[in-house]
Amino acid sequence: MNRIVLEVLLFGSLFSIGCFENDTRSDAGSADLDPDRFEMNETGNIPFDYAQELLDLSPVSVIDKPGNSLINNPRTYLSLACYWWPDPDSKDGTPYIRKDGEVNPETRSDKSDLPKMIEMAQRVETLTNAYKMSGEEEFADKAIEQLLTWFVDDNTAMYPHLDHAQMVKGRNSGRSYGVIDTWWLIRVIESIPVLRYSDYWNIEIEQGLRAWFTHYLNWLRNSDFGQTEMQSKNNHGTWYDLQVVTFARFVDQNDFAIHHMEEITRSRIARQISLSGRQKYETRRPRPLHYSIYNLSGLMKLALHGNDLEVDLKTKSGFFSGTLEDALLYLVKSMDGIDPQILMDEFDQTDTDLLYLNLLRDGLQLFPRPEIKTELMRLTQVSYE
Numbered sequence: 001m002n003r004i005v006l007e008v009l010l011f012g013s014l015f016s017i018g019c020f021e022n023d024t025r026s027d028a029g030s031a032d033l034d035p036d037r038f039e040m041n042e043t044g045n046i047p048f049d050y051a052q053e054l055l056d057l058s059p060v061s062v063i064d065k066p067g068n069s070l071i072n073n074p075r076t077y078l079s080l081a082c083y084w085w086p087d088p089d090s091k092d093g094t095p096y097i098r099k100d101g102e103v104n105p106e107t108r109s110d111k112s113d114l115p116k117m118i119e120m121a122q123r124v125e126t127l128t129n130a131y132k133m134s135g136e137e138e139f140a141d142k143a144i145e146q147l148l149t150w151f152v153d154d155n156t157a158m159y160p161h162l163d164h165a166q167m168v169k170g171r172n173s174g175r176s177y178g179v180i181d182t183w184w185l186i187r188v189i190e191s192i193p194v195l196r197y198s199d200y201w202n203i204e205i206e207q208g209l210r211a212w213f214t215h216y217l218n219w220l221r222n223s224d225f226g227q228t229e230m231q232s233k234n235n236h237g238t239w240y241d242l243q244v245v246t247f248a249r250f251v252d253q254n255d256f257a258i259h260h261m262e263e264i265t266r267s268r269i270a271r272q273i274s275l276s277g278r279q280k281y282e283t284r285r286p287r288p289l290h291y292s293i294y295n296l297s298g299l300m301k302l303a304l305h306g307n308d309l310e311v312d313l314k315t316k317s318g319f320f321s322g323t324l325e326d327a328l329l330y331l332v333k334s335m336d337g338i339d340p341q342i343l344m345d346e347f348d349q350t351d352t353d354l355l356y357l358n359l360l361r362d363g364l365q366l367f368p369r370p371e372i373k374t375e376l377m378r379l380t381q382v383s384y385e
Contacts, residue, residue: 051130055142059149060120062158066110070167075159079114079181080107081166094170101286103345113158114181118349120150121184128191131198140198143191144205152208160216162225176228179220183239183298186246189213210251217247230264233271234281235295241265242298245305254309261311265302270318272299277322277330290343290352292331297355299324300362307366314366325367328359332375340379 063074071078082103086093108115127143130136149156165178192209195201220226220243229240241264248257272295274280282291299313303324306313316323322330340353360376376382 048130048134051126051139054123054127055138059146059156060116060123061149061156062113062116063156064110064116065113070111071164073159075157076164077113077117077158077162077181078164079112079166079178080104081168081175081177082107084168086169090170096169096171108349115349117181118184120146121187124191125187128194132194137199140195141200143195144198144200147188147195147209148205151212152205157212160212161219161223163223165225174225176225176232177236179225179229179243180236180239182216182243186242186301189246189250192250213247214251217244217251217253220244220247233268235291235298237268238272238295238298238302241268242302242305245302249305249309257305258309258311261302261306261309261313265306266311266313266317269299269313269324270321273322273324273327275320275322275326277326277328279327279331287343287345289331289334289338290345290350292334293340293343293352293356293359294350296324296327296331297359297362300328300359300366303366304362324363325369328363328367329369329371332360332371335375337378 062077065071065074065078069078081096083100084096084098084107085102085104087095087097106112123146124143127139127146131139131143151157162174162178162181164174165181166175167173167178168175196206220240226240229236231237232240241260244260245257245265248254248260272279272281279292279295282288282295285291303313305311314324335356340356343352344350357376357379360372360379364372364376
């Protein structure tokens with residue numbers, strides 16, 4: 001069974017935008033879980049092997065740096081620019097040179113904190129799924145321990161800034177492009193409504209997370225890197241928008257989220273999508289389908305946020321631009337029977353196949369077109385009638 005089908009059968013739509021609307025209580029752990037949350041799939045199997053393994057592992061921490069780290073303070077996040085490589089004509093390889101679309105495996109080693117952030121987010125996601133489907137508190141307890149380690153504990157928590165993200169050796173100590181690293185934290189936020197049902201959820205973790213994301217949102221809004229990233233035309237700008245809107249809603253700054261979508265996101269969509277539905281800044285890249293899926297996934301989630309907050313991001317807003325619906329139909333046609341798993345890069349940990357699956361799910365909520373249903377059925381072997 002391929003992993004997309006497995007994902008559909010086992011996890012359904014856990015991480016939906018609608019989870020923000022309810023259950024913001026810090027005492028949510030006292031509530032009874034809805035038994036419908038823990039349905040088995042049709043074969044009676046739940047993939048708990050990995051989740052069980054995580055129960056025996058120590059939490060991932062940003063401070064787990066090698067002795068030769070490029071940064072002095074272990075709580076400071078550091079990552080290396082993924083498309084930059086040693087210069088073969090330089091004695092020590094610096095300054096690094098750019099190879100667009102080619103991920104340097106060094107950037108996925110212990111020299112960078114990005115693999116740790118990805119591991120942290122995936123652990124929280126996996127453990128939350130296991131808790132959601134089984135009701136076993138040990139999974140929630142472990143997920144909450146991971147959250148405390150990465151965001152709350154004064155000895156291990158990451159500082160809420162990205163001043164040294166996507167550093168290019170020999171050129172700089174950090175870049176605005178690094179803001180995109182924390183798109184993984186959206187998955188963390190989307191796990192929290194489920195974890196709030198746990199007996200282990202308490203005021204310490206609730207307040208600690210809200211404090212961390214309040215500080216980080218402030219950095220995103222006011223730092224030079226954040227301001228520069230907001231101006232990005234391509235997927236970097238899209239995922240900046242989704243981060244600030246997601247984090248703002250988490251810390252009850254809905255007015256800011258509304259303002260940002262009305263003033264920034266709406267015009268971004270108009271600039272990015274052509275009349276045909278082509279995403280012009282993504283299709284020119286070396287991996288056009290991958291980038292088109294990645295970008296449109298962010299835009300579609302923003303549209304769902306917009307639905308919640310009564311901000312219309314679905315209607316055409318530029319005379320020469322297309323809509324999100326146009327972009328999704330163009331992308332579905334471009335896929336033309338392609339297995340999205342082949343779009344994944346060996347060293348790029350972006351799960352493009354599952355992003356595409358969730359993009360189609362989100363798109364179907366907004367645009368119930370038969371083409372989208374057919375594509376979902378092709379990938380999942382599940383009827384969406």
